[in-house]
Amino acid sequence: MIENARSLNIVASLILLVGMVYILGPLYLTLATATQSYEFLLRNGLAWYPGDQFFNNVARIFTETRIPIQMFNSLAVAFSLAIATCILSFLSAYAIVYFRIRWAGVAFALILATIMLPVDIRVITTYQVASNVFSPVNALLDVSGLNGLIAGIFGAPVQLELSVLNTHFGLIAPLAAHGTGTFLFRQFFRTLPGDLFKAARMDGAGPIRFMVDILLPLSRTSFAALFVLTFLSGWTQYLWPLVASSTPDMQTAVVGLARLLPDSEGEVPDFPMIMAGAVIVSLVPLLMIALLQRYLVQGLVLSEK
Amino acid sequence: MTSESTLFSNRWLPVLLVAPFMLLIVLFFYVPIFQAFYWSFFLEQPFGGGSMFVGLDNFARVLSDREFWQAGWRTIVFMVTASSLAVLIPLILAVAADRRIRLSLPARNVLVWPKGVAGASIGVVFAFVFNPFVGILAPLNKAFPGIWAPGIDGTDAFITLIAAHVWGGIPFNFVILLAGLQSIPRTMHQAAAMDGAGPWRRIFDVQLPLIMPQLFLTLVLEFTESVTSAFALIDTITHGGPGGATTLLVYKIYKDGFSGYDLSGASTQTAILMVFVILLTAAQFVFLGRRINYER
Amino acid sequence: MNAIDTAIRAAAASITVKDLTKAYDPQTVVIPPMDVELKAGEFTVVLGPSGCGKSTLLQMIAGLERVTGGKILIGTREVQDLEPKHRGCAMVFQNYALYPHMTVFENMAYSLKVSGTPKAERAERVAAVARMLGLADYLHRKPGQLSGGQRQRVAIGRAIVREPGVLLFDEPLSNLDAQLRHDMRVELADLHRRIGATTVFVTHDQVEAMTLADRILILNKGRIEQFDTPKAIYHHPASVFVAKFIGAPPMNILAVTGDGSALRLADGQVVANAPLTGAYQLGIRPEDIVVDGKADGHAVKAALRFREDLGSHSVLAADLGGSIVRIATPFGMDIVDRLELLLNFPTSRLHLFDAATGRAIPGALGAQ
Numbered sequence: 018m019i020e021n022a023r024s025l026n027i028v029a030s031l032i033l034l035v036g037m038v039y040i041l042g043p044l045y046l047t048l049a050t051a052t053q054s055y056e057f058l059l060r061n062g063l064a065w066y067p068g069d070q071f072f073n074n075v076a077r078i079f080t081e082t083r084i085p086i087q088m089f090n091s092l093a094v095a096f097s098l099a100i101a102t103c104i105l106s107f108l109s110a111y112a113i114v115y116f117r118i119r120w121a122g123v124a125f126a127l128i129l130a131t132i133m134l135p136v137d138i139r140v141i142t143t144y145q146v147a148s149n150v151f152s153p154v155n156a157l158l159d160v161s162g163l164n165g166l167i168a169g170i171f172g173a174p175v176q177l178e179l180s181v182l183n184t185h186f187g188l189i190a191p192l193a194a195h196g197t198g199t200f201l202f203r204q205f206f207r208t209l210p211g212d213l214f215k216a217a218r219m220d221g222a223g224p225i226r227f228m229v230d231i232l233l234p235l236s237r238t239s240f241a242a243l244f245v246l247t248f249l250s251g252w253t254q255y256l257w258p259l260v261a262s263s264t265p266d267m268q269t270a271v272v273g274l275a276r277l278l279p280d281s282e283g284e285v286p287d288f289p290m291i292m293a294g295a296v297i298v299s300l301v302p303l304l305m306i307a308l309l310q311r312y313l314v315q316g317l318v319l320s321e322k
Numbered sequence: 323m324t325s326e327s328t329l330f331s332n333r334w335l336p337v338l339l340v341a342p343f344m345l346l347i348v349l350f351f352y353v354p355i356f357q358a359f360y361w362s363f364f365l366e367q368p369f370g371g372g373s374m375f376v377g378l379d380n381f382a383r384v385l386s387d388r389e390f391w392q393a394g395w396r397t398i399v400f401m402v403t404a405s406s407l408a409v410l411i412p413l414i415l416a417v418a419a420d421r422r423i424r425l426s427l428p429a430r431n432v433l434v435w436p437k438g439v440a441g442a443s444i445g446v447v448f449a450f451v452f453n454p455f456v457g458i459l460a461p462l463n464k465a466f467p468g469i470w471a472p473g474i475d476g477t478d479a480f481i482t483l484i485a486a487h488v489w490g491g492i493p494f495n496f497v498i499l500l501a502g503l504q505s506i507p508r509t510m511h512q513a514a515a516m517d518g519a520g521p522w523r524r525i526f527d528v529q530l531p532l533i534m535p536q537l538f539l540t541l542v543l544e545f546t547e548s549v550t551s552a553f554a555l556i557d558t559i560t561h562g563g564p565g566g567a568t569t570l571l572v573y574k575i576y577k578d579g580f581s582g583y584d585l586s587g588a589s590t591q592t593a594i595l596m597v598f599v600i601l602l603t604a605a606q607f608v609f610l611g612r613r614i615n616y617e618r
Numbered sequence: 619m620n621a622i623d624t625a626i627r628a629a630a631a632s633i634t635v636k637d638l639t640k641a642y643d644p645q646t647v648v649i650p651p652m653d654v655e656l657k658a659g660e661f662t663v664v665l666g667p668s669g670c671g672k673s674t675l676l677q678m679i680a681g682l683e684r685v686t687g688g689k690i691l692i693g694t695r696e697v698q699d700l701e702p703k704h705r706g707c708a709m710v711f712q713n714y715a716l717y718p719h720m721t722v723f724e725n726m727a728y729s730l731k732v733s734g735t736p737k738a739e740r741a742e743r744v745a746a747v748a749r750m751l752g753l754a755d756y757l758h759r760k761p762g763q764l765s766g767g768q769r770q771r772v773a774i775g776r777a778i779v780r781e782p783g784v785l786l787f788d789e790p791l792s793n794l795d796a797q798l799r800h801d802m803r804v805e806l807a808d809l810h811r812r813i814g815a816t817t818v819f820v821t822h823d824q825v826e827a828m829t830l831a832d833r834i835l836i837l838n839k840g841r842i843e844q845f846d847t848p849k850a851i852y853h854h855p856a857s858v859f860v861a862k863f864i865g866a867p868p869m870n871i872l873a874v875t876g877d878g879s880a881l882r883l884a885d886g887q888v889v890a891n892a893p894l895t896g897a898y899q900l901g902i903r904p905e906d907i908v909v910d911g912k913a914d915g916h917a918v919k920a921a922l923r924f925r926e927d928l929g930s931h932s933v934l935a936a937d938l939g940g941s942i943v944r945i946a947t948p949f950g951m952d953i954v955d956r957l958e959l960l961l962n963f964p965t966s967r968l969h970l971f972d973a974a975t976g977r978a979i980p981g982a983l984g985a986q
Contacts, residue, residue, distance in 0.1 A: 334943075507713070507715070509711045509713055510715050510716040510717070512709075512715065513709070513715035513716075513717075513776075514717075514728075515682070515701075515703070516680065516681075516682075516702045516708060516709050516729075517678070517703075517728050517729035517732055517776070517780075518703035518706065518729050519728075519732050520703075523732065525967070527717075527728075528717065531717075531719040532718070532719060
């Protein structure tokens, strides 16, 4: 198009520049500070240029904090969460979309409702449930009077106890109780031509066959997008991993990092070391974004639809 | 789209497929929610000493607590300011990135990075960057002592929270809004140009109206999220201070429940907060949703 | 209503293109230097296959594409460096490009709003155009609530409300079904009669070209093959390309050799008497070939390969010395299944083309 958009383009370039500075600024400062020593920090404050203490600080992270094992926890949690979410979402979306069942609408509504209230809102009672996953069973037995019956026969009511706190499963489960993935897959399935299904049936494919041979390969990009999105979300969770783990060795890296900051005012915290920790903790997700950005963007756009 | 001929007729297989997920959701979503409402009617002893039905006493207690209302007010203030900025700034960035300029491509790459640093890591980073003694504003403090004191001045602390929240919110909203802008067909721009509208004018007459659905969506999601996601930032940067100035409702609930062991009070507040969020979401859909959808 | 008609007729400007070139890079030349003049008030159809440069030409006239070289004049003004809004052109897009968030009224009034026309005048002009196009009852609807044909009328209304000097159409009928396409063709012809705007209409459909155009500009790989009235193009095609592009089924082109006194086909049969030597391409339209009858030409034998009965006529495909020739039989003619046909090529209906360049050689035989 022939038009004079120069003023607009200049303004746009400036805006993008400012935006990029706003984003990269804190990241750069973190990295630069992580390469300086504590004394440097006390003397000069913020580091505007890199120093030579990076590996020193990193080494201290490894020797003085529990971050290494917490990184492992984060990896386990994020990875398992992503896998679990992918599988569960795919299966549930498949069941809801491709079967003639009357309860499809209800099931989908129940699943979708989970998006409205993220885990951070329901943390108090989720913690209680996690401390005894059988509590609803117990409650049901109590309320229905069955326990009274059982107590009469066996001498004691049924009171099951199983705590999943401070376990990997407990860290993951409430985070996986989230309907975004199902929604994503459902939207994706609806974009597939109906003729695909009919052709498969003509070829004699049953539901499992259809799912494995046809749907699964076609859903590759959705899987990738959901995986990346959920992995990042799992890695960066804070409140739930904080309360669901009682020992530092079970905490996730992000929680461990936050614990490095002193609670109260007083001396200046050892920011170089903490920033080194931040760099290490953020390395995995940032790498993921750098390499798999295409899928991340796809995931964000799909979830919008 | 799915007519009768495109569905399998098995009865039990779908149940089997959905069951694990349903179990998970019921156990870790619906039971906790139900329990929150349930407990708000009981006085829970924290160490398993049984519970006592107290009717609406908990609600009365919570609703007459000044701290609760203050936390609620702060939450709303945060919600409005932080969410608006977290949508407005990405919007401006998206409009800028949509133009065919050299910075568009690198910007689109870089603006997604905060997604990897989300939550508490941002808090840690911003706690450092905005530290009054060694942070980016330290020189300012040296020149005008006390001008930036998030440890003492509640507003400064609040500002730090908002800055951190916006920083973390840019990727998601930026990507959605940019995708919306890029889905506007080129011929629409051409037609408007032929009608005499220059590039500045087209931003307001063509681009903004046509991304209303995406704007609406990001706003709705932002409102909901700002109510809850600020916890990580608060716990790392301000710890609710100074003097409770940044104690939002979600933080207060955590403190009451896990430090104060006031399970009933925390549950009650949780119940109230949940109802608020649900009503908010519903209201947005009802009032705004209908006006936004038109065919392209 | 007459006010709009006369205003547009008065505003109609000629379009002159001098040495116009368009190249995306030195290797990709879309339009080599082109010179053409379109008269004011004329309905010109730019016709050609995909990729021939017709849309590019249109967009350069509109100002939506930069020219690489040369000049464009609208009336007497040089416009190739001007923005679209300063050229006095209006365009109807293939997908209409209506603003979905504005009502029909607002869509049509938008250009007037941008140029600062006072509100009352805007309402008046839009109302007049709406009446002319039968849209008066739809002014408060949004495009999403209209049918395809109605949307197109809104797109047209949006263009003419500006009383433009030049009206540009970019394949506007491609998205309509056959019946609607036919109806819109009639409406467009009617509209042109009324307002007499200088119109440039791009299409790949030769039926639209033949029925709507005052003159057709046929493009092939950016070059002008022929620029003439539909009748002239049909009866006197300037090249093999034009001959095969216009007419359905297309003109038959046969390779012939002249031996000094007659033109012979590949199998030796004489198809015409002419004092020519060398290789040529010979053209004859399917409906001009006479089967079994007497005409002023030569009779040749051909083997019938295929027959399609279309109700009003049949199309036969016959093997003539190795090439397939199509014949359109007149109404009522009964072709029983035969293996051999006697075809008569009337000399007056033959077209001769250069074997290498494909350009027509007029006057060598009867038809030219």
